Amino acid sequence: MTKRIAILGASGYTGAELVRLIATHPSMEIAALAGDRKAGEALGTVFPHLRHLDLPVLQKFEEIDFGNIDLAFGALPHGTSQEIISALPGHVKAVDLSAGFRLRDPAVYEQWYGAPHAAMALQDEAVYGLTEWYRDEIREARIVAGTGCNAATGNLAVLPLLKDGVIDADEIIISLATGVSGAGRSPKEGMLHAEVSEGFHAYALTGHRHMAEFEQEFSKVAGKPVTCTFVPHLLPQNRGILATIYVKGEAEAIHAALEKAYADEPFMVVLPLGEAPSTRHVRGSNFCHLGVVKDRREGRAIVFSALDNLNKGSSGQAIQNANLMLGLEETEGLMLAPMFP
The missing domain is CATH 3.30.360.10 (Dihydrodipicolinate Reductase; domain 2)
Structure with missing residues (x-):
């Protein structure tokens, strides 16, 4: 069954990389794209290299209907991801590519990022997204914190x-x-x-x-x-x-x-x-x-x-984790050979 995906922060580099990879993923469909500053625009206008794809128009986060979304990727700035991920409905799984949930100790987060943790209730359930080391935990997780590249x-x-x-x-x-x-x-x-x-x-x-x-x-x-x-x-x-x-x-x-x-x-x-x-x-x-x-x-x-x-260090790793979370083959959509030269 095809899994319906939302990408939050689709107008940034990691968001565009997610779109590029998911476009050929056999079991994922992009159902919603959020990009508040570019809301109302076609992603192909923001990123002309994606013009050939039939994609949803960029929306504000508040406009997205999450009723039939299976998983959301958060390609958001560090300062906003915690509140946005907290606002997701409980049935939606999330892979956060920002630093919002990477550090298990909220005091350490505040020390390094200069602000209190805004979603401490979710921190305990977030799994660190280094796939090769946390595969079993990621498979059962609702929230995965993508690593820094x-x-x-x-x-x-x-x-x-x-x-x-x-x-x-x-x-x-x-x-x-x-x-x-x-x-x-x-x-x-x-x-x-x-x-x-x-x-x-x-x-x-x-x-x-x-x-x-x-x-x-x-x-x-x-x-x-x-x-x-x-x-x-x-x-x-x-x-x-x-x-x-x-x-x-x-x-x-x-x-x-x-x-x-x-x-x-x-x-x-x-x-x-x-x-x-x-x-x-x-x-x-x-x-x-x-x-x-x-x-x-x-x-x-x-x-x-x-x-x-942008790939193994961020968006590719995120899809690798999402595959596990959604019960798909871990390598689906990711076995592209490197580009050379």
Whole structure:
């Protein structure tokens, strides 16, 4: 049976990516699109690359009839998602792509996002959306909190290593580079082409918000408090994240732990020992490529993780989770090969 889907915040990059992917999904139908600032417009006008699709006109959230909606994707700004998800009827499942429900401790949310949690009654039932690690919980959930794209990139690489104890939990350094689409579609001076092209720079030097997700998940898996060094950089490209992670441990054991953890995972690719991934090899796909290289110093290694921030880091991951929540095959609509060149 076809599942009827609403996309809230369809006029942003992650909303457009959801539409692009669901358009060829065999078991999902887009029944409603919300985009308050663009209400009344056709999505093909907002995003001309989607003109060929027969889609509902953008509406305000309050105008949507949720009576026959099975699941809603919340592709909304962080400051509004909690209240919007709270307003959904009880029969509608939700995958929230924002940070609204990622952090289990409301006090930690307030610390990192600068405002009190606006939907504490729902936080306890929200499941963290790192599919490969919370699959069983996601399958039974009504609300799933999509991970941060940077957080997904680092967590997918590090969690198996902490679980198997093959790295020193006190020596994790994550240097991560991400494309400009991760900053969203709202106009920002620092995202202008002339500001970011032909350059490469670090940002959020005093602490990126996705650090909270690293510490939450690392500590849970390790069974003790874990902190890491995390420095994000802005890549002068539209899509893609590459994390370079410096750890203390034997490269062979690290590589074996990743192979064991992801042996049966359809979207996880562990490269041969000594190879590093590239963002151009995952672009437009729901795949994550992992690599391990020996450091020239004995007992140390470099772990690499690459994914598309708009797909596996956000909208693709959201659909992967929605498939589970709706009783569908997890891979439905997502086995697109990466775009290359």
